[in-house]
Every structure is written in C-alpha cells, then in structure tokens.
Amino acid sequence: MSLWKHHDFRWLWLGQSASQLASFAGQVTVPLVAVTSLGAGAAQLGILRAVQGLPILLFSLAVGVLVDRLRSRTVLVAADLGRAVVLASVPLGLGLGLPFLYVVGFTVGLFTVCFDVAYMASLPQLVERNQLAQGNSMLETTRSAAQICGPAFGGGLVSLLGAPIAVVAGAVLYAFSSLSVSRIRNRVSTPVAQSGVLRQIGEGLRVVVRDASLRAIAAATCAYQFSFTALTTVYLLFLTRTLDLPGAVVGLVMASFGPGVLIGSLLSAWLPRRFGYGRVVVYAALVSDLVMLITSTLHGPGPITVAALIAINILYGALSQSVDVAVVAIRQLVTPLPVQGRVVATINFLGLGLTPLGALLGGAAAGVFGVRTALLVATAGLFLSPLCLTRLSRSLVGRV
Template identity: 80%
Template structure:
C-alpha cells in the first residue's frame, strides 16, 4: 500500500514538511534580526548559534525518555506549538536586546530537540515494517527540499518585510505543523513504565552499547560527525583562500550540496531494495568519501575547477544522504518500539557531542599544517565511518523479513 493513502502518515509528512521549512528559514531570519535590528557583532552571532545548539547536549537524553513515555503526537504538537509562540514573540521583545534573542534561540533549540527525536521515533509506530524505507525517503526528501528552499524563503521575506516581520513566517508554519500533526488518529503508547528518568536514560545507553548493530551505527555517526565538522570548517577556507574563488562562486559551490542531498533522498528507498542495506551503507559511504577526497587535489579558480567542485558536491550529497536514510531505516527496524526515543536521543547525543571538537581540530590543523593538508586530513577521517560499519553485522545485512 502506498503511503500516500495512509492518512496518519500524510498528516505527519505534511506537518514535518512545514516544520522543516520553518526551521531552515529561521536559520536565516533569526540571525538577521540580531544583525539588522540589534546591531550584533560576529562574536555575538556565534553566541546565538551556540545557545541554539546547546540543548542537544543538555536535553537529548531526557527528551528520549519523554518520547518513549508519551504519545509521539503529543510531543510533536507541543514542540511546534512552542516554537510558534517563541518566534511570534520576537517582534514584541526586541526592546529587551540581544539577551532576549539568546533566550529565544535556547528555547527554540530545546523544542527542536523534542521535535527531531519525536519525529524520528514516530515512523515505526505509525507504518508497517515494509513501509519504513518509503516513509523515510519521503520525509528526507521534503527535509532536503526545505534545506534548499528554507534559507531562500527566509532571505526573500527579509528583503520584502524586514527581519522581525519575516520571522513570523516561521511562527505561522510551526503553527500549521502542530495543527496537521494534531489530526493524527494513532494514539498508541509504548507502555514504558514511568520509573526514574536517570534509570531510563541508562537503559537507552545500555541498549546501544550491547547491540552490535546499534553500537556500530553510534560509532559510525560519532566519527562521521567529528570528521565532517572538521571538513566543513576547513572547506570554506579552502574555497576562498586556497582556490581564491569569488564569494558568489563559493555560494554556488556550497549550494550544490542541496541538489545532491535531494537526489539521494529520492533514491534512498530504491537502493536498499536493489542492493541490500549492508552494501548501501558500507559502499555508498566509502564511495562518497573517495569522491570528496579528490577535492584536495584541485587547483586554480578556472571553470574546470568550479565544475569539478559542483560535481563532487552533488555526488557526495547524493551518496551520503542515501547512507543516512538507510542507516535510519536499519535503526528503526532493529530497535524495539518502547525504546525508539531513547535510542534516537542516545545516538544524536553521542554523534553531535563531538562536533565542537571536530571544528576546533579542523581550525587548528589548518593553522598548523596548512589548509590543503588539513582538508586532506579531515577527509581521511571520514573513512573511519564506513570502516566501523564494515566491521559490524550491518555489512552482511541484505533485507529484513516482513
């Protein structure tokens, strides 16, 4: 059965699409409020970005417990209704200055953690096992489209309406998302006993540690996020300083990741059916890293270099997104329903926890070894991810029984 005829999934998909569009638009409009309305400096923008990310480390594990205890619909509705109210308050609270925006960023970031853990845990409770690949592909396709169009929407509305008014578009989209998700009729709960929060966090950590496949996914996520953060830190320096590309061309090159990610999302349901889950997560990850490795060999700022960068980014985006969606489906299929939230939260916590250190290492390596050498080193670090996957039972996984 096609998921387009599954009413509850369509309501989830509609809400998630609106929510992702609002979230990516706010990544542009909120900083622009700080710059254009409050005169924020670069360091103050860094603080704003940091307080938005801080809830991932502070609350992910607790949110995983709440998602397993409550109906996923309740968490999703509350998270987006909360974000709608927070962003709607921005035009009214500007008189309080930058500290007010820091509070907005922190509270919105907390609700984002709640939404992300809940929606990643919702699909296995909503659809059949044989529909997970299609469902993940559809959700990731719209997320990828939002990642491309959201910043453009935010930037366009700022130019037309000013940043404080433009941010109300995100508030409206979050409100729409909460209304769509609220119509989901599935009211099942996992039946998780409401024991101590710390005990249930520990259960989630133990499940990931003891399951070989989940442990491999967690390890692969950790090393990938570490290496990728280091890579992205150096990559911008490589484009602008080593290759000496103009700012407009740098923007074009960076934007080329978006179509690749969208292509990968569209292919992600077909690839595991054709080649099996194991080969997809191992070989697609390996090939994507080999593709990115060629970046460090490029020189000059001519048309051939620019074309090569765009092709590399499209291929890398498509292959890495295919891996991401396949790994998500595997995690959903092997994780019991009653611990979906805690497993998602644990992997997110561990995976994103190393990203600040990756950024620091990338910057330090660029200063000590040179930009090109740092780019090569950070790209080589990405290969640890397919290595972790290849040494696990996941490498031999073909299909799941229905």
C-alpha cells in the first residue's frame, strides 16, 4: 500500500511539513526580531544561537525517556503547541528586551528537541517495516524542501509584515502541525517500565553500546558530525579569504547544497531497494567524501571554480543525504520499539555533542596551518564515517 493512502502517515507527514517550514523560517525571523526590534549586535546574536542549541545537549537523553514513556503522538502535539504559544507571545514581550528573546529561543529549542526525537521514533510505530525507507524518504524530502524554502519564506514574511508578526506566522504553522498530528488514530504504545529517568537513560545507552549495528551508527555519526562541523567552519574562510569570492557568490555556492539534499531525499527510497542498505551507506558516503576532497584543490575566484564548487556541493548533498536517510531507516529497523526514543536521543546526543569541539578545532587548525590545509584535514576526517559504516554493513547481514 502506498503511504499516500495510509491515514496516520498522511497526517504525520502533513504536520511534519508545516513544522519544518516553521522551523527553518524561524531561523530568519527570530534573529531579525533581535536585530530590527531590539538592536542586537553580533555578540547578542551569538548568544541567541547558543541558547537555541543548548537544549540538545541538556535534554536530549531525558527527552528520549519521555518519548518512550508516552505515545509519540502526545509528545508531537504538545511540542508544536508549545512552540506555537511561545512564538505567539513574542510581539507582547518585546518590551522585556533581549533576555526575553533568549528565553524564547531556549524554550523553542527545548520543544524542538522533543518534536525531532518523537517524530523520528514514531514512524516505526505507524508503518510496516518494508515501508520505512519510503516513509523516511518522504519525510526527508519535505524537510529538505523546507530547508531550501523556509529561510526565503521567513525573509519574505519579514519584508511584508515585519519581524514580530512574521514570528507569529510561524506560530500559526506550528498550531496547524499540532492539529494535524492529533488526527493520527494509532493508539499503540509499547509499555515501558516506569523506572527512574537516569536508569532508563542508561538502558538506552546500553542498547546502543551492545548492538553492533547501533554501535557502528553511533561511531559513524560522531565521526561525521565532528569532521563536518570542522569543515564547515573552515569552508566559509576558504571561500572568502582563500578563493576571494564576493558575498553574493558565496551565498550562491552555499545554497547549492540545498538542491543536492533534495535530490538525495528523493532517491533515498529507491537506492536501498536497488543496491541494498549496506552498499548504499558505505559507497555513497565514500564517493561523497571523495567529491568533497576536490574542493581543497581549487584556486581563484573564476567562473570555472564557482561552477566546480556548485557541482561538488550538489553531488555531495545528494549522496550524503542518501546515506543519512538510509542510516535512519536501518536504526529504526534494528531498534526495539520500547527504546526507539532513547536510541534516537542517545545517538543525537553523542553526535551533536562533538560539534562545538569540531568547530573550535577547525578554526584553530586554520589559524595554525592555514585555511587550505585545515580544509584538507577536515575533509580527510570525513572518511572515518564510511570506515565505521563498513562495520555497519557487515553487521546487517541477516538483519535487514
């Protein structure tokens, strides 16, 4: 059965689509409130970005326990309803200044952690095992489209309505998402022993450590997030200082990742059926890293260099997104239903927890060894991920 005919999946997809559009639009609208309405400078914007991301490190593991204890639908509805209420309060609270906006950013970040863990854990409860690849492909296609269109949508709303009212438009989308997800009929919930939170967090960690496939996924995620964060930190310096590209061209080059990610999402259901999960995750990751390695060999701001950068980014985006969606499907297939939330949260926590260190070391390497060398080293670090995925491919024999 096509998932377009699946009642519960259609409502999950519709809610997730609205939620992702609001989330990526909010990456523009909320900072613009800080700048245009509250006079924030670079330091204040940095603080706002930091407090928005802080809940990932502070609460991911506890949220995994919450998702496993409750129905995923309940968490999804509450998370987006919470984001809607918080963002709707922005025009009323501007008189409180930047501290109020920091609280808004932190609270929205917390609800975002809840929604992201819950929607990734909910799919295996709603669809059959053989539908997971298609379901993940559809959800990630929507997310990729929102990633491309969301910032432009947010910027357009700011131009038409002003930043504070544009934020309220995001609240409307979150409210619509909450209403859509509430239409899911599935009432299946896997009973979880109501032991202490720390004990249940430990159970999630042990599941990841003891399962060969999940252990390989966690290792690959850590290697990728650390190296990719270091790479993106150096990448902007490479484009602006080493290649001496003007700002408009830098924006065009950075935007070219988006179409690649969208292509990868569209292909991600077909590739595992054609080649198998093991081959897709290993070879697509390896080829994408080899393609990115070409970047450090480019010189000068000429049109050939710009065309090469765009081609590299599109191809890298397509291949890396195919790997990401396949890895998510594998994780859902091999994880027992009672610990889906905790496994998602554990892997997210481990992977994203290394991103600040990757950013710091990437910047430090550029200062000590030069931008081009640092970019080459960071790109070489990406090859640790397909190495870990090779072990994942071996562990999948007889499992998926």
